[in-house]
């Protein structure tokens with residue numbers, strides 16, 4: 001009997017890794033733009049001018065790929081059901097020693113919050129980025145406010161992404177297989193997303 005079920009198609013995984021690649025390139029090129037302390041990172045891209053160009057190109061790539069990724073799974077991340085509320089009331093079971101069993105669909109509320117935050121941050125970073133990119137076309141206060149807002153949204157995003165990477169790797173073993181190979185073990189699906197497992201396989205976990 002097959003031990004695996006499909007969680008993400010190839011195109012969904014390619015899209016996720018494009019978002020990830022552009023996000024981390026923006027991080028490395030952006031740090032150097034933010035402070036002299038990080039100018040060393042510019043050498044990874046062959047100098048400041050290339051790094052700035054990369055930041056603009058990757059900004060456009062990240063904006064469209066991230067919004068497209070959100071629109072792709074908008075239905076799964078924007079609705080809450082009873083199982084989600086129980087998960088929230090028990091803090092996802094993270095604050096107890098004993099494993100809780102939650103009736104969770106494709107994503108848990110923490111993942112939904114992350115996906116919605118990243119979509120909102122993408123819009124905010126993209127719009128403020130336009131003002132910073134073309135400073136002469138806009139009033140000075142808008143450009144200055146955009147610089148501050150761009151940095152704040154970035155700090156928020158990186159904090160969420162650090163938690164996301166931890167939970168998707170060492171925090172919940174087996175999860176990374178979903179984004180690497182597209183398939184997850186049935187035993188993983190029954191444990192973390194039993195409602196989704198039932199919908200996909202019509203089995204009772």
Ligand code: HEM
Pocket residue numbers: 007016019020023024107110111112114115118161164165168169175176177178179
């Ligand atoms: C090395 C970095 C990353 C790793 C290892 C990683 C891993 C994963 C994995 C394994 C999943 C599937 C979770 C599941 O099936 O339940 C996932 C989903 C997702 N990832 Fe990532 N990811 C990374 C970076 C990013 C970045 C930079 C973003 C956005 C800025 C992002 C956004 C998302 C979103 C929106 C989802 C769907 C919702 C969720 O599972 O939270 N990921 N990621």
